[in-house]
Amino acid sequence: xxxxxxxxxxxxxxxxxxxxxxxxxxxxxxxxxxxxxxxxxxxxxxxxxxxxxxxxxxxxxxxxxxxxxxxxxxxxxxxxxxxxxxxxxxxxxxxxxxxxxxxxxxxxxxxxxxxxxxxxxxxxxxxxxxxxxxxxxxxxxxxxxxxxxxxxxxxxxxxxxxxxxxxxxxxxxxxxxxxxxxxxxxxxxxxxxxxxxxxxxxxxxxxxxxxxxxxxxxxxxxxxxxxxxxxxxxxxxxxxxxxxxxxxxxxxxxxxxxxxxxxxxxxxxxxxxxxxxxxxxxxxxxxxxxxxxxxxxxxxxxxxxxxxxxxxxxxxxxxxxxxxxxxxxxxxxxxxxxxxxxxxxxxxxxxxxxxxxxxxxxxxxxxxxxxxxxxxxxxxxxxxxxxxxxxxxxxxxxxxxxxxxxxxxxxxxxxxxxxxxxxxxxxxxxxxxxxxxxxxxxxxxxxxxxxxxxxxxxx
Numbered sequence: 001x002x003x004x005x006x007x008x009x010x011x012x013x014x015x016x017x018x019x020x021x022x023x024x025x026x027x028x029x030x031x032x033x034x035x036x037x038x039x040x041x042x043x044x045x046x047x048x049x050x051x052x053x054x055x056x057x058x059x060x061x062x063x064x065x066x067x068x069x070x071x072x073x074x075x076x077x078x079x080x081x082x083x084x085x086x087x088x089x090x091x092x093x094x095x096x097x098x099x100x101x102x103x104x105x106x107x108x109x110x111x112x113x114x115x116x117x118x119x120x121x122x123x124x125x126x127x128x129x130x131x132x133x134x135x136x137x138x139x140x141x142x143x144x145x146x147x148x149x150x151x152x153x154x155x156x157x158x159x160x161x162x163x164x165x166x167x168x169x170x171x172x173x174x175x176x177x178x179x180x181x182x183x184x185x186x187x188x189x190x191x192x193x194x195x196x197x198x199x200x201x202x203x204x205x206x207x208x209x210x211x212x213x214x215x216x217x218x219x220x221x222x223x224x225x226x227x228x229x230x231x232x233x234x235x236x237x238x239x240x241x242x243x244x245x246x247x248x249x250x251x252x253x254x255x256x257x258x259x260x261x262x263x264x265x266x267x268x269x270x271x272x273x274x275x276x277x278x279x280x281x282x283x284x285x286x287x288x289x290x291x292x293x294x295x296x297x298x299x300x301x302x303x304x305x306x307x308x309x310x311x312x313x314x315x316x317x318x319x320x321x322x323x324x325x326x327x328x329x330x331x332x333x334x335x336x337x338x339x340x341x342x343x344x345x346x347x348x349x350x351x352x353x354x355x356x357x358x359x360x361x362x363x364x365x366x367x368x369x370x371x372x373x374x375x376x377x378x379x380x381x382x383x384x385x386x387x388x389x390x391x392x393x394x395x396x397x398x399x400x401x402x403x404x405x406x407x408x409x410x411x412x413x414x415x416x417x418x419x420x421x422x423x424x425x426x427x428x429x430x431x432x433x434x435x436x437x438x439x440x441x442x443x444x445x446x447x448x449x450x451x452x453x454x455x456x457x458x459x
Contacts, residue, residue: 004429007045013052016383019405027388030428048392050423055118055389057371059293060272060322063105068092069327090176105148107448108326110438115420116331118389118427119155121375125180132178139193146197153432157205157375160194162187162224163215169250205376207232232376239273256281270374275305282308286317291374296337298324306341320370335363335413360410388429397421
């Protein structure tokens with residue numbers, strides 16, 4: 001276990017009181033206990049050059065899908081849609097061993113940390129063997145996810161997924177879904193096993209994830225919700241037009257409309273995607289207090305649609321960002337594409353800006369607060385009582401040099417390249433990324449190279 005310094009000194013930091021210079025942060029047990037600006041670094045303090053910002057929570061990830069990034073961009077057809085992409089995903093699922101899942105998950109978690117995320121909500125729906133046979137230990141694959149989190153040091157909110165059907169209204173599952181499918185009783189055992197699997201992880205959280213109204217019936221949904229208690233509840237909703245049509249045919253209402261009318265949707269909930277909403281649904285979701293889990297890179301890759309951001313923000317809605325299929329992992333890129341998609345649709349600029357905050361700063365603040373709510377974590381700000389989950393931006397990077405204050409965040413969101421200009425990352429006060437590289441990068445990448453060579457021939 002890496003030692004955790006008791007005092008952290010930053011040249012510049014975005015604190016709860018705003019941007020400050022020469023900031024001394026006291027840490028005990030992984031949490032911030034003091035923040036002092038215009039300070040002098042005491043002896044023994046760990047010094048960080050650059051600009052410190054709160055780490056972001058990645059509210060939605062299917063880590064195993066990192067293994068198929070770039071492999072669904074073929075076929076020569078102009079009518080490829082989400083449903084054809086899914087067939088490639090099913091081939092990947094059939095090829096993965098438990099060890100492969102841990103390997104690719106570690107790769108994805110490492111890349112998240114290097115890009116500015118410090119925590120992840122892992123929407124975990126691989127539960128069975130490749131032929132659909134349940135493992136003797138129902139939480140076996142959850143344990144491999146926990147092992148990847150332990151190796152990388154990322155904060156984990158594990159979201160075991162209940163998945164029982166292949167379409168709205170209780171349609172039988174397809175053969176490609178056999179690794180996902182579980183019964184209510186088996187899922188209850190899975191949740192207990194997953195809770196035990198993360199027990200020894202520092203500051204890990206649990207939630208539950210009914211996959212979607214395509215994969216659960218009304219009765220099953222309410223049974224799963226009983227397992228949640230006051231923990232986070234995540235669900236895919238209104239991602240695709242066909243999904244909406246199937247839901248209307250089976251349930252008589254659109255997905256978001258149905259959920260708001262039939263489930264006690266509140267601040268514990270994260271509705272993932274929600275790209276296909278009416279104006280009434282948009283306003284109602286905002287009023288519910290739930291977090292909209294937006295994954296702009298994946299949504300663009302799959303052709304899902306564009307989230308109605310200006311109307312949602314005008315109604316007071318909360319949002320978080322996620323990497324979903326992990327086709328490309330970058331915190332600033334997710335924020336950038338969220339804003340740019342609005343500009344392309346509206347043919348106007350600065351769609352997320354407010355009177356008192358620039359576009360980059362407002363997007364960042366929204367994502368930080370939404371990540372805290374969706375993942376059930378006490379992070380998202382540099383202030384006493386929060387976890388010491390901190391990202392240090394490299395102010396020597398060409399995209400950031402000469403910038404200060406909110407212009408630094410604007411430049412990070414809109415001006416950085418693939419490297420994300422992240423110099424250091426601390427999770428619970430412990431350094432996991434230094435000089436832009438994860439501490440276990442070489443070992444993780446080497447394992448992935450061996451895995452990728454074999455998987456690439458089978459997908």
